[in-house]
Amino acid sequence: MIKNIKIVFLIFFLIILVPTNSKAQSHRVSLLTCDAGEEIYTSFGHSAVRVQDLSTGQDLVYNYGTFDFGAPNFVLNFAGGRLDYFLSVSTFDRFIAEYDYFERSVREQVLDLNETQTKDLVQFLQTNYLPENRNYRYDFFFDNCATRIRDAMRVILGDQLVWNEQKQLPVEKTFRELIDEKVLYMPWSDLGIDIALGSRLDRDATPFEEQFLPSYMEMAFGSAEIIGDGPSRPLVSQSRVILDFPDSEEKMATLNPYWIFWVIAFAFTAMTFIGHKKKRLFIGIDIFVFGILGTIGLVLAALWIGSEIPSTKWNWNILWAFPGHLALVYGLTKKQIQPWVKKYLLFALILADAAVVFWILGWQSFHPSLIPLLLVIILRTNYLYYNLGGRSLKVA
Template sequence: MQEVSKNKLVYLLFLLVFMGLAPARAQVYEISLLTCSPGEELYSSFGHSAIRVRQVEPAGQDVVFNYGTFDFSAPNFYGKFTMGQLDDYYLSVTTFPNFLREYDYYQRDVREQVLDLSEDQQRRIVEYLWTEAEPSRRFYSYEFFFNNCATKIRDAFEAALGEQLSWDETVKEEEKTFRNLIDEYVYPLPWADFGIDLALGSVIDRDATEREEQFLPDYMEAAFAKATIQGDGPSRPLVKASRTVLEYPKSEFEMGLVNPYYLMWGVAILFMLLTVIGHKKKRLFLGFDLGLFAILGLLGLLLAFLWFFTDHAATKWNWNLLWAFPGHLALVYGLAKKRFEPWVKKYLLFALILADAAVVFWILGWQSFHPSLIPLLLVIILRTNYLYYNLGGRSLARG
């Protein structure tokens, strides 16, 4: 009888141990960084990053934590975006198959880096992500360079792992400005490239540090590949395996005929011809100047609004205002009057100086302008010069 009781006790002990270990086995995960190739639309042209958490057991969860979720239909979405106050981005959670379905549809590559984390580190990461995904915490204020879908992932791992996560901060072989980094991705979208260079100021023309480059998913992927785990035994690489989940043939880029480069050179040739013909026939052709400076003035109003009246950090100190100046609208008013007032010639000289200053700022590297602006700056210098010396001449017709 006593032997039977001992056997029951041993059996009960093993049962309790088994039951205690079962939850521990259920909490073993495979955690990985997903990096998605750029898409064809501007909002997807820089690629994407997400975190995959796969529960290692039969029928275990396989989910993706996505910091790049937003809703165009959210109240005042476009107004907040314009003002730089976009707080409608949020951390969403979806299944891995659902996540892949979108990238398979748009034929975008998806690469995966499996991370070499201990069970305790996995638990901390998972707990942190589920806490961040709570409805009261999942929204965040989006900022393109410093708080986006990639940097939020880096911040999540740093918050969960602390000093155990070590980034490789060796000196880079090649320094790149924020504008250089953007250009690598928007070159296939010439009008988007032009618009970004127009709207963003000289603040993005400084060299980005290794850490700051991680706002781009590809650079985040490279940073993970060089990172190490320390403090819980021998130092080891953060990434233990890399694999390609989706891969598609790369399409060759061909710039269409309707692009800023052809357009600006077309405008330049037109105004050069008008100036030569006008000089020979003693005509001003002011109608073309009215259109030119009206467009430049309206652009100037937009740039001034982005600089002084929004919270966008990247639109500050934008020296495109030297050539696209709001005051050009006053010049349009002055040129449209039947009788030219003395201030019009003074303003033409002022506009000429501003355009020359833009060229100087560009040469000195204080701000990098879009290359297609070269012919436009030549046009502004040409026409302000021509009008300054010929405006008011009695032998010249207004045109």
């Protein structure tokens, strides 16, 4: 009799357990990590969340990396840190088709969430997708398509999520070094980024902060664990490759600033030497160079003062690309050189020397291709300071 009662209770327990497990498996949530593309805005990779409804077959991808190229004042808003990205939703097939077309590899990490955690994450994404919630103010380093997913996991799991940072790469890297890894073979883009962004990029990023790059977040998810809701388990239960394309052969562009700026530096040195021998100043080349530098300086000043992007503040590139160089251009175009011009040349020389000191002391890392440009500034300001206004030299 007791044996029969036990069998009845066992059958009853199994009847209850089956729908519970079925409910627990109603959704499957995955992290999608996409490799870099050829365009500058795709060169850092991409992250998205895949949500599969196993009961209906619905397969959606939640994408925090969506923006509108056609938005009014797109360039100005992007540069000023006032561009909104938004969460979009597409079918998995449509999402993958785009990456297949551009031959960008995609990898999937299935998250080992329990029933409640899965339900909460799906609800979180659906709430974020509401029209009043889907827009957010984009920040490349601290609020982007990857960090939004990471932060969602922190909201859902709280202290149950352990990143196990000691299992990740132990090498400390600055934000600038992390960017350089992705744009090394895009030298002009790398140069532009290094000029536009300031000294805040030259501090070491923590393993947590490194997750602004999708590849680093993928690695962090792979080493993370969930604790406190039963036996500890890896955050990722399964990994697989969805699209796999061979890595493109990355070659430095033939026309790159590294050798072009050195050629310019040698040309300026030769012209200065010839000018000294022939008693000529060749001020025309200084008007051209300092005009470009002053214009760059105006842009840097505008980014420093007017942009809401914190990374454009405290940018010491402004020491060599100084807006005041435009005043020097004006002074050099006059037939009668005013006394203030020589004083400004000394000031410009001091600024260029200060840039070198800042670089050596590690207060800001400048792009390596700028070395010859700094030498040109130091050479020409020295030459003009000691020779400008000399009666024996011709201004030409």
